[in-house]
Amino acid sequence: MKKNTIYFLSLVMIFCLSFKDKNENLSFEYVSVQAPFKMSKIKIPNFSKCPKFVITEFGALADNKQKNAQAIDQAITKANQIGGGTVVIPAGEWKVSKIHFKSNVNLHLEKGAILSFSETPSDYLPAVHTTWEGMECYNYSPLIYAYQCKNIAITGQGEIKAEMETWKKWFTRPKPHMESLKRLYNLSAKNVPVIERQMVNDTANLRPHFIQFNRSENILLEGVSITNSPFWTIHPYLCKNVVIRNIKVYAHGHNNDGVDPEMTQNLLIENCIFDQGDDAIAIKSGRNQEGWRIKVPSKNIVIRNCTVKNGHQLVALGSELSGGIENVYMNNCHVVDGAKLNHLVFIKTNERMGGFVKNIHINNITSGKIDLGILGIETDVLYQWRNLVPTYERRLTPIQGIYLKNLKATKVKFISRILGQKELVVNNISLKNVVADSVFEKKHIHENVVNFKEIK
Incomplete structure (x- = not known):
């Protein structure tokens, strides 16, 4: 019995030490906010001591969106596996398709770095659990997407931009598009399971968000410039503890709001510049x-x-x-x-x-x-x-x-x-x-x- 107890305690100590080592570089800040109502401190991640993973080390090539997407995904996976890391986008313009976050990851754009997002709709498939104007559905992935993530950030002095030729064509609302909206409205009204609300087809043309943080918490978006957007630009959805600061947004397309907090709590937006079409x-x-x-x-x-x-x-x-x-x-x-x-x-x-x-x-x-x-x-x-x-x-x-x-x-x-x-x-x-x-x-x-x- 004594040997079993010692063995069990040894396993617990090894587990605890491993957990500590895995997360020892990721720390947190607690932002105090003065308001005319009671508001708790906002918890956000601090990646300053975390390892850095430069995307060129994972095979990124400036004009190759497929290699760049793969490199960013591999770097995100590596940062997630060690419990906290920064994925570095170096100076230069990098063509890319969708980026999907995992927990404990900072996407950092160095000064002079540009992430240029594809305008090809198929690059944002398979469909993901997202929203359209307040209704949940499966649609094209947001260009940058975080689902059920914790401790994530987008930082730096670089730029993220959306190529717009295809999305501009989708700004119009022809009858087939309106019929798809009607279908989604009815599915939502009847509480049909979200998995059955599949909206990717040849006629719906529901444009994706640029950045959607979906059911996530402890989020920092700081410093970057955002240019153009297919739809809503920054969409924290069902999130907790979000700080958006020192960013510049320029987006003059249809439905191009700057920030759309939706069912989100404990949010600070400060020192930002907005130049919007909505x-x-x-x-x-x-x-x-x-x-x-x-x-x-x-x-x-x-x-x-x-x-x-x-x-x-x-x-x-x-x-x-x-x-x-x-x-x-x-x-x-x-x-x-x-x-x-x-x-x-x-x-x-x-x-x-x-x-x-x-x-x-x-x-x-x-x-x-x-x-x-x-x-x-x-x-x-x-x-x-x-x-x-x-x-x-x-x-x-x-x-x-x-x-x-x-x-x-x-x-x-x-x-x-x-x-x-x-x-x-x-x-x-x-x-x-x-x-x-x-x-x-x-x-x-x-x-x-x-x-x-x-x-x-």
């Missing part, structure tokens, strides 16, 4: 039955010290918000003069979404001219879905606790336009020192709003 930051939480089924709100999100050069909105909430959105704090952001922008803050939903929006704080924002206004809240935004598919279940969205302080624009149509519903009015909106140099339509346009306060 919303700079769009916070989401699933569409209709999908959001109700998963029941994870987007929560504890802080955005600070960012600059927007173009976009539809500085920050949008919705329209996919069926899981709910709460505890959002944006502070000290700037929209450059001459930017093309509809609103600084836009909350959008409809009778199918349900969910909720509450406890939203927007402080210290400056902007030039805005095409519409500073604050917009609309509860009947359906876009192409209005006549495409029916309302299977009607659920309204409670919107309450929206606080704006120290926002200034030069020229606007309105300061606020809030279009609530008689059955569920918008409640508790506070504007303190929210001003424009000139208002050329009407200062406030309100329907079905209670407890609206404006303080000079």
Whole structure:
């Protein structure tokens, strides 16, 4: 019995020492964030002491996307196997197809490095478990994809860009594409298993995200420039503990939001520059039955010290918000003069979404001219879905606790336009020192709003 006990304890010690050795170089940082709500520290990985794996050591050749993809995959596997490592992309332009992360890996782009992603759809097969506008499905892989990963990062001073010729052709929405959207909507509404929602065919043409972190945690995206995107640019989906900082995004295609946090919690976005064809930051939480089924709100999100050069909105909430959105704090952001922008803050939903929006704080924002206004809240935004598919279940969205302080624009149509519903009015909106140099339509346009306060 004694020998067995000693043998067992020896095995435990060997296991513990092996585990320690495997992870001894990977450490963590805990980022403290000040906000008007309780928010725990954000845990992110630190790879500064981890081994480095340069892709040329694995056979990478600048113009050979197949060899480069294989080299990056082998380097990622090696870094994962030792419990933490940095995959280095050296200076130069490297053609590549999809990149799939594994846990404990940092993809690092040195100064002058460019990862140029293929525009060939077949390079993003087989289909993976992903999403399209708030609905889960199997579709083309995101160009950079992490699924159920922990402790991952994309860092450096290099650039990742998408070649766009094919994706541009897919921007249009012909009837076969719309029929595929209708099919996905119906599959989601009826809670058909996601594995049966196969959307890769000759007519769906559902463009992939550029970067999707899917069901992952402890994520850092820092320093890199991102150019072009087939669809949403950065999409943290069902993630926890995410820091996005010091990045530059330029993407002017269709649906080219900058960052789309969806059902994601404990997120910091700071010191970034956005030049977008759609919303700079769009916070989401699933569409209709999908959001109700998963029941994870987007929560504890802080955005600070960012600059927007173009976009539809500085920050949008919705329209996919069926899981709910709460505890959002944006502070000290700037929209450059001459930017093309509809609103600084836009909350959008409809009778199918349900969910909720509450406890939203927007402080210290400056902007030039805005095409519409500073604050917009609309509860009947359906876009192409209005006549495409029916309302299977009607659920309204409670919107309450929206606080704006120290926002200034030069020229606007309105300061606020809030279009609530008689059955569920918008409640508790506070504007303190929210001003424009000139208002050329009407200062406030309100329907079905209670407890609206404006303080000079």
